[in-house]
Amino acid sequence: MPQISGKVAKRAAGRPATKANAAQEPRPVSDKTLRKALGYHMKRAFNVIQTDLSETLKPLGLRMLTYTALVLIVDNPGLSQSQLADAMDIERPNLVVIVDELEQNELILRERVPSDRRTYALNATLAGRQLYERAVAAVLSHEARLLARFDAGQLEATKTVLQSIRAEG
């Protein structure tokens, strides 16, 4: 899942520029057509953010999906796996292993609810809530550093666009 970035720079730096290859100097690959689409920029930017996020979470023993699930469980105590899967936009079968992992790490509990014995009420343990605090702080501070150079107006416009794209579906 972590994606390597910045290879173009590595390539460009590592050229000895001898007489032999001076002629066919590897001209940088043009992405003039791709860059007309916002989705292209979004994929590249998302790769960067996702890699950064993964490295932030790794020392805490979390991945992006387990982080997302843990945060939603802490913020919404007692929710069901179906609700959680809906909130995460993933299929119910794929959530099972995520909840399994959180449960095995004793970060959450699957509790039976008497009124509907088909469902589990998901609740975080104390350790889960403590990890939540550390993980959320780490994620936000990491991202703040990554976005430090932008002004609030730019970020607000970006957030607005991204949110509205999501809303339309």
Next chain:
Amino acid sequence: MPQISGKVAKRAAGRPATKANAAQEPRPVSDKTLRKALGYHMKRAFNVIQTDLSETLKPLGLRMLTYTALVLIVDNPGLSQSQLADAMDIERPNLVVIVDELEQNELILRERVPSDRRTYALNATLAGRQLYERAVAAVLSHEARLLARFDAGQLEATKTVLQSIRAEG
């Protein structure tokens, strides 16, 4: 790869609201903590755009990766697989099957270059260039429809932020 979206709406719509469940009406799941991070909005927005893109490309027999590769090959005739992999930010081994697929569909050619017989010069066929035209037009018009409601300033700010994120790595 296409991700289902809009499930929350489906769920909310399908409730009969009888006496029994009126009490524990499924309150919408709160993402108040997650939404503090721009990466969260980016993932959701990217899912929407990616799903839209995949559906746009499917009738043309392309996926996101084969589309990206085809566009870069048409725009950069004769480039090598290493250059292409670098431009796409994927590992060289993973590019092989993509180039295989484009070649089997007779959209591109792997041509030996005499000056360096280790590399292939990738070039699009006539069919490849024709499909390129149709695919690029389809992608841009689809995205234009998806982004129609935003003004140019918002989109420009978004593009600037996304590009700079990518540049920093």
Next chain:
DNA sequence: CCTAGATCGTTATTAACTATAATTATCATC
């Protein structure tokens, strides 16, 4: 009551994308 249909969590399976190590052929350099 009680049967039919729906929902919840689950298993199994498949496909797509990503990442790493190792191999072969070729090139560059000393």
Next chain:
DNA sequence: GATGATAATTATAGTTAATAACGATCTAGG
């Protein structure tokens, strides 16, 4: 000419996503 680097490839494994199907349970209509 030997040594090391590069290009493409093979093999492999890990992660994520999508679908079908099942048992248990709930809901609704007769």
